[in-house]
Amino acid sequence: MSTLHTVNKSAFERNSLExxxxxxxxxxxxxxxxxxxxxxxxxxxxxxxxxxATDKGIKVFALGEDIKARGLSEKPLMDQITLVDYxxxxxxxxxxxxxxxxx
Amino acid sequence: xxxxIQVNTGPYTHQASDSAYQFTRAAIxxxxxxxxxxxxxxxxxxxxxxSVPPQDDRNLQQLWSSLAAEHNLDMxxxxxxxxxxxxxxxxESKKNGKSGVNIAPGFQISGLGQLIEGGVQSDRLVVxxx
Amino acid sequence: xxxTKTFVYINRxxxxxxxxxxxxxxxxLIGAAFEQNVKLVFMDDGVFQLTxxxxxxxxxxxxxxxxxxxxxxYDINQxxxxxxxxxxxGLTIDDLQALVYEDEDDDWNEKSSxxxxxxxxxxxxxxxxxxxxxx
Numbered sequence: 001m002s003t004l005h006t007v008n009k010s011a012f013e014r015n016s017l018e019x020x021x022x023x024x025x026x027x028x029x030x031x032x033x034x035x036x037x038x039x040x041x042x043x044x045x046x047x048x049x050x051x052x053a054t055d056k057g058i059k060v061f062a063l064g065e066d067i068k069a070r071g072l073s074e075k076p077l078m079d080q081i082t083l084v085d086y087x088x089x090x091x092x093x094x095x096x097x098x099x100x101x102x103x
Numbered sequence: 104x105x106x107x108i109q110v111n112t113g114p115y116t117h118q119a120s121d122s123a124y125q126f127t128r129a130a131i132x133x134x135x136x137x138x139x140x141x142x143x144x145x146x147x148x149x150x151x152x153x154s155v156p157p158q159d160d161r162n163l164q165q166l167w168s169s170l171a172a173e174h175n176l177d178m179x180x181x182x183x184x185x186x187x188x189x190x191x192x193x194x195e196s197k198k199n200g201k202s203g204v205n206i207a208p209g210f211q212i213s214g215l216g217q218l219i220e221g222g223v224q225s226d227r228l229v230v231x232x233x
Numbered sequence: 234x235x236x237t238k239t240f241v242y243i244n245r246x247x248x249x250x251x252x253x254x255x256x257x258x259x260x261x262l263i264g265a266a267f268e269q270n271v272k273l274v275f276m277d278d279g280v281f282q283l284t285x286x287x288x289x290x291x292x293x294x295x296x297x298x299x300x301x302x303x304x305x306x307y308d309i310n311q312x313x314x315x316x317x318x319x320x321x322x323g324l325t326i327d328d329l330q331a332l333v334y335e336d337e338d339d340d341w342n343e344k345s346s347x348x349x350x351x352x353x354x355x356x357x358x359x360x361x362x363x364x365x366x367x368x
Contacts, residue, residue: 001360002360003359003360006229008118008119008122008231015277019245019276019277022317022352023352023355023356023359024356025356025360033122034118034119034122035118065125086125086126086128086129087129087132087133089126089129090126090129090130090133090135091133093106093227093229094104094135094226094227098227098359098360098362098363098364098365099227099228099229099230099365100243100359100362100365100367101229101230101231101232101365101367102245102367103111103230103232103233103245103367103368109366143256143260144252144253144256183256183259184256214263215259215260215263215264216263216264216266216267218260218264218366219240219260219263219264219267219269220267222238222240222363222364222366223236223238223267223269223364228364228365228366230365230366230367232367233251
């Protein structure tokens with residue numbers, strides 16, 4: 001009975017990602033969309049937080065369309081992050097039992 | 104699977120209604136059933152027919168209206184939120200002594216109960232907002 | 234599947250600065266008529282929604298905070314407040330309204346609706362939900 005969490009705010013501006021990760025169970029998935037995709041880049045001040053989460057077993061995804069829109073497709077993403085597109089987003093909502101949207 | 108989608112922001116200021124639109128299309132493409140799209144807070148502004156964005160920009164209201172027509176979607180605008188923000192259908196306009204009607208095709212004004220009912224009836228509720 | 238679902242409302246925004254707190258409360262009150270299992274969570278800046286001395290007269294807005302006290306009458310009595318969010322903001326439970334309900338299974342004794350929880354308990358509450366509403 002797992003939960004998909006979506007985060008849409010930049011972790012450099014708001015605490016949504018931090019709050020989200022603090023209540024994620026090990027079987028949870030987190031999808032970064034909209035401004036939150038900036039947290040997926042390598043070597044940022046939140047990379048450690050994301051790594052700690054994935055070390056616990058949490059799966060972290062980022063929406064490719066949002067990364068591309070922001071001119072970040074060529075930038076290396078954290079190894080721990082899996083890219084998905086909108087159909088992957090839909091699939092994630094069906095593979096988990098509920099969706100928690102951190103607005 | 105049956106989805107209800109909640110949209111909490113107006114078009115253009117936030118990306119959320121664009122994201123909701125893209126998600127809805129992807130869910131339909133994957134063969135899922137969209138039980139309802141519920142527009143709340145400033146999300147009701149997606150329903151105004153009076154918006155005239157520049158021609159080279161997307162027109163979210165028209166995108167929603169076309170999607171609704173094509174797939175027979177139930178798009179509900181919360182009545183309390185809509186009244187606060189000046190989104191009126193003919194009934195609400197008359198009742199409140201206003202002269203215009205601005206709700207776009209495919210949108211319907213109804214109560215918050217429709218959001219809860221969407222949550223009860225659907226397998227998933229996905230919320231897009233600020 | 235039974236027709237009763239668990240609805241969890243997550244409130245994370247302060248009142249007055251944006252409309253979310255007020256319009257969330259409106260959903261909760263309307264939703265009460267659907268007789269679902271309802272839990273309210275207040276975390277992050279959402280804990281400011283329940284402060285007990287709100288007076289928005291000077292900013293020209295309605296004081297809707299009194300309405301929270303009526304939640305018990307709507308059978309909404311599972312209210313969870315994140316302790317860490319209080320701590321982070323220098324608040325204690327005494328800064329918040331006391332929300333109570335009358336327990337029909339216990340001779341209508343008045344009981345507190347408020348439960349202070351930690352993040353681990355919050356993750357259990359989220360995972361207990363069929364439907365999550367975020368404001």
